[in-house]
Amino acid sequence: MSDNDFPTPSEFFLSVAMYKPYKWNDASLDKVLDLTKFTGSIDTYCVECKDRSLFVVQYPHISAVREDFHTKIQKPFICVIEAKCSRVKQHIACYVFRIHQKDGVTKIGQYPSAADAAKQELKNYRKVLTDEHQKGYTKALGLFSYGVGAGSIVYLRKIFEHLVEETYQEARKDEAWMSIHGEAYPTHKMANKLAALENFLPSDLVQHPRLYGFLSQGLHGLSEEECLKLFPMLRLAIEFILSQKLERLNAKQRREELEKLLNSTQT
Template sequence: MSHELQHYLPLELGLYQSITRNKENNSIFEPYLSNPISTQFDCHCIECKKESTFKFYKEGKSTQYFMDYYSQIIINKINEKLPINFLFKCQRDESHVFYFTLLIDEDKVIKIGQYPSFADLQLHKINKYRTVLKNDYRDFSKAIRLNSQEIGAGSFVYLRRIFENLIEETRQIASGQNSNWDNSIFEGSKMDNKIKLLKDYLPDILVENRRLYAILSKGIHELTEQECLDLFPNVQLAIELILDEKIHQKEKQMKISSVKSFVSATIEKFKS
């Protein structure tokens, strides 16, 4: 079983989402349902706070037990439409667990439970944005949590708010640095033109892809929940690219200040 297939059930199939079990994708399910002892996957461990490998836990039973009885147990649960639980343990620390639960109804496989949640697995990735998002960090985490709960339009509300606040923060910088800045023109402009007015102060990626705001607005007002859910990963990625650029610029300015301070202090030292 390939690593990509092993990842699908625990890390890609969403909570309460279903997938049809057929000949084409049977390779996704077969190892889990017949003999999962060899199944494992890599993901973030929320307790180790780093990437780890999670391996199927057979609860102290011998390998032979699973070879002899596991398949029959699964068949019985499928026939009786009972939940099937899969427990995995972190190979860094076996007290750290990952589990998910499937319900199989004829040819439909539904994930009805999982721990940690998709949101818990993702939130560690955005921790680096705390310093640039400040108060908006909470909104970013809320957007991710809502998306993990299949709430599409609601997640877009928070992403759009973050986008608007990034623009407002930049406007304040521009008005403070540019003596010719006219706030009345800015306030009377649509978002597309606002970004153009701020092009000298914004990351190029945002200026070049300023229609992102139109996508966010359309998601809130017109798109279905599923359409928003489908768009969310790429919209999140776009927001993260903007934030990555802000982090880069902040680090660059810190290095510039450090070099200036070093040169100034060293010259003064040589004079004494």
């Protein structure tokens, strides 16, 4: 693994799947030290507060210098990073890692879980995501947190395809769009569908066709490792679409409220 591929402490806490080992080389050993000596804040969900919060790590797990650490990692050891909620110090977030020179760094436990954090994120999207897909999103994050690549991607793919279909139904109401894309669209692969819907989707989303090439070839052609790498990208793609849908819905509601108020002043 290159130095650039080795996760940061924040990535280890919040996005790295459990039970997946990350090996390091001499160049990235300092990044392992950064994890074990981490002090700072972690922005995540607090189960007790039922909201996002900053959790503060005040005391590093290890204070060893690089040379001493090199000796310590010859045998496996457990590193526990504990952080306190900035709102209520009795509320704790905890991350547990197994570290070994031969096997690498493996996250073997965390609290709150990825599924707990997903519940908070879903609060923002309840207006624009069905109950069925909210449950699927939570299951996907739970599976991913345990290092299940293909299973987690199946749920995300269903959500993504549902959102693209919703966008297509919206585009069909546009006569100009239908005259250009209407006949060919149903036969397109996913990458071409997104290109056809570029005026209806977030621009950042349409600019990365590599992601949709994976989806077009089918999940059966992807290894577990490839699915785990694909997961964060597909998750962000879904959140791009949901954020845009939510923004448009809120804008529509504001316009309707303004129109209602204006009409009330004329009566």
